[in-house]
Amino acid sequence: MNDNITIPDEIITSKIYLIRNLKVMIDKDLAELYSVETKQLKRQVRRNIERFPEDFMFELSEQEFENLRSHFGTSNWGGTRYTPMAFTEQGVAMLSSILNSSTAIKMNIQIIRVFTKMRAILTDTLSMKIEIEEIKKKLNNHSKNIELVFNYLDELVDKKENTVPRKKIGYKND
Incomplete structure (x- = not known):
């Protein structure tokens, strides 16, 4: 991959x-983006395993790997002997310290920016959901108050209908 080529964010997001x-990226996809072999990426990670605690990187269980494979329908994983490594955003950032090619560094920056955009979108969505819930609560309270006003009006109308007409007093026009 040429160093001047940038990959569309949608491809990284996919x-x-x-x-x-956890939002993670798989070693195979990262190796492809960094233009290195998957085994080279894994080798570098294993040599620097102390940089990758469980919340930065973990190996998929057989079940998780099968679920991932079935997600793609036909297997495009080839004859993989080992379960893939999954890297969180922090793990992807840590990869830049062990893969020193300019392509890897540029891709890393782009990947981190995509993760940041995703987090911003989720935050915006969450705050919008909270605002909508607050509006719903206000509307619910308003409808209860309106219902209460109508109940009072109904009571007043019922009282007026049930009262005996009073004898008029004052000047009478016969």
């Missing part, structure tokens, strides 16, 4: 998966 309630 390579981010939700596994164990």
Whole structure:
């Protein structure tokens, strides 16, 4: 891959998966983006494993790997012997310290920016949901208050209908 080529954010976004309630990228996809072999990426990670605690990187279980494979329908994973490594946003950032090619550094910056955009979108969506809930609560309270006003009006109308007409006093026009 040429260093001047940037990958559309949509392609990077499509390579981010939700596994164990974490947004992660798989070693195979990262290696492809960084223009390195997957085994080279894994080798570098294993040599620097102390940089990758469980919340930065984890290996998929067989079940998770099968679920991921079935997500793609036909297997495009080839004859993989080992389960893939999954990297969280922090793990992807840490990869830049062990993969020193200019392509890897530029891709890393772009990937981190995509993660940041995703987080901003989720935050905006969450705050919008909170605002909508507050509006619903206000509307619910307003409708209860309006209902209460109508109930009082109905009571007043009923009282007026049930009262005996009073004898008029004052000047009478016969």
